[in-house]
Amino acid sequence: MSRLYVLYEHAAGFSVFSVQEFEEVSMFLPTVESSVTDLSRFNSIVKLVSFSPFKTAVAALESINAISEGILPQDLSVYLDDVFSKLKKKKCQLGVSDAKLGAAITEAIGVSCTHIGVVPELLRGIRHHFPKLVKGFTDQSAGVAQLGLGHSYSRSKVKFNVHRSDNMIIQSIALLDQLDKDVNTFSMRIREWYSYHFPELVKIVSENYLFAKAAKFIGDRKSLTEDKLEELEKIVMDASKAQAIFDAAKMSMGMDISIVDLMNIELFATRVVNLSEYRKKLSVYLSNKMENVAPNLQALIGDQVGARLISHAGSLTNLAKYPASTVQILGAEKALFRALKTKSNTPKYGLLYHSSFIGRAGLKNKGRISRFLANKCSIASRIDCFVENPTCVFGESLKQQVEDRLKFYESGEIPKKNIDVMKEAIETVNSQQTNGTSNGTSEKKKKKKNKRKAEEENGNGTAEAPDTSIVKEETNGEPEKKKKKKKNKKQAEE
Template identity: 75%
Template sequence: MIIQSIALLDQLDKDINTFSMRIREWYSYHFPELVSIVPENHLYTKCAEYVKDRKSLSEESVEPLTEILGDSEKAQAIIDASKMSMGMDISPVDLINIQMFAGRVVALSNYRKQIAEYLHTKMNSVAPNLTTLIGDQVGARLISKAGSLTSLAKYPASTLQILGAEKALFRALKTRSNTPKYGLLYHSTYIGRAGLKNKGRISRYLANKCSIASRIDCFSETQTTIYGEKLRQQVEDRLKFYETGDIPMKNIDVMKQAMEEAMQQEQLSAEGSAKKKKKKKKAKKEEPMDED
């Protein structure tokens, strides 16, 4: 389900962008000033669906436009621009088609949000530590590229580091030039925050931590995000080390802390489940007494 969801998410992003650009071109014949006031695709589509004929706008339209945009100044700017617009008049049939198409695009955008929420919950249940470390979408893309979470867990960190950059790797091997430093991991926030000299180093370090997180998620019996939080903190500390030179904790010490916290969490959950079982037994014993 994760592989299909991330593929659908990527396809929806492309389709929504294409359709939004088509609405911009189509509606700009009638109201060209709207593009400069509302540059965002999703909000532009919502405005086009609401406005329809620009001549129908009045001061009463400020409140609905403010609800759509979340900005009263932009809403007033749209009203002012509609009065002095240089756009051509458009037939009612064309306006109906634009409105229907805009409605479909808005519905697709809302559906895309639902898919993103579904993917987030699915990743938290299947790979909680990997999700905590690098996010649900990057983690889902890694799983999709590997084929499954088990396959990803079996990959060494060096392979995980360049997942998604296979063409660049083979091109580099053919031409005997420098091999790529990162693939899908480039979309994580850590590499963007690292300096130019340290991008390759943090990519290698992040791949190592992702490999550990995927193995814990794949082979552990109990689900927990403790390891993912500790691994994420390790990456943050490594970024600080590259910037300031502050020496971070050793990996073995961090993993010991994580194991102790995970054991405590297991004990608490076991005690809680035992108490629930006792309550159920007491309730069952009391039922026949009440009947008598």
């Protein structure tokens, strides 16, 4: 009969416990369950074989990270090999908490492992009584070790998890929406404020950003002269508009304004201009983040709609878990529950309404396109979430599918099947990867050749240049032979 041992991973180190044999195997599990809370009874079942503490905090973190991924760390492998070298491995069975770790231990050491049956109850009891089962160990030292390792483990998971960067997308799209509201509110305020002095400017310059820049530049309309027309033309980006502003400033019906009021208007206009410029920079940052985190979703529906979907779902992983029917109505939850309550028609789209595909579709086909687009968005989000090497090839293929579906509703042209499109996309991705590796090696060779040529040309005057003809003749004699033949032909013709 095989002897059962249990491996327990603590924050302080690894330990192996031996389990006492029982004659009746059917009574084994109930006995353990009843004795878990009682130390004296649990001591009669489990006894410590050996304990191997971690040498440093870094070693503890590396070992726990490896165990959490189902990989056997080197320290644990050496420790178990030492323990079971004294015992007969064939007659021993090791209880572990994780099936992947058990498979790795069996492959490396040759000890059969199990994670079912009585093992979970034994591990629960060892976890409960561990400080009292190891000599020189207390509840306080165990708590300190667990707290330190828990903090470092959490920090490393947050640091190295690639899916955490979608938090930056969520924050940036929220800030972008807030900036849009604020810039619009402030622009309306400065239009109303400055229109007391120069009301004609509102009709000439309709854009908020350009109006704020023009108001800041003009200031007092009486100070606008022909010398400032060139600069005003650069701001407004139109010669006719600049001339119209100049003409309107001469014959304006606005009231005169004091210097203090004008200074406050200029300061406020400067703030609005800075906010608008910052909004442009933030949109570029969001585009770069979406390109890194969710390139396929970005290629399919754009930066802002894709970022809003991720923000509304909570993360890219959550969005990937949603079915297409949920993605379709994200952002329209109130309308959905109101429709269910009143037994009326449910909404056809939520955040996807802002996509250009919905606007281009006819009234009859908006619901169909919304359902089809939600399907493609769920596929794109899953690819972005779980693919190792991010690429936008799949997103572009999915976008083309939506375009073909729009054409099908308009003209009846039958689009390609999804299987064929995905096969083509996979082929293009594979070809890009192979070309990338080959191009990388060829570029390295070219760089080496260029370095050699530069060293030969820019070398010291005393140093003699190497005879490249000898190298060429040794490596490949064909070009030299061709040159000699050409020379002989020229001499013969002469």
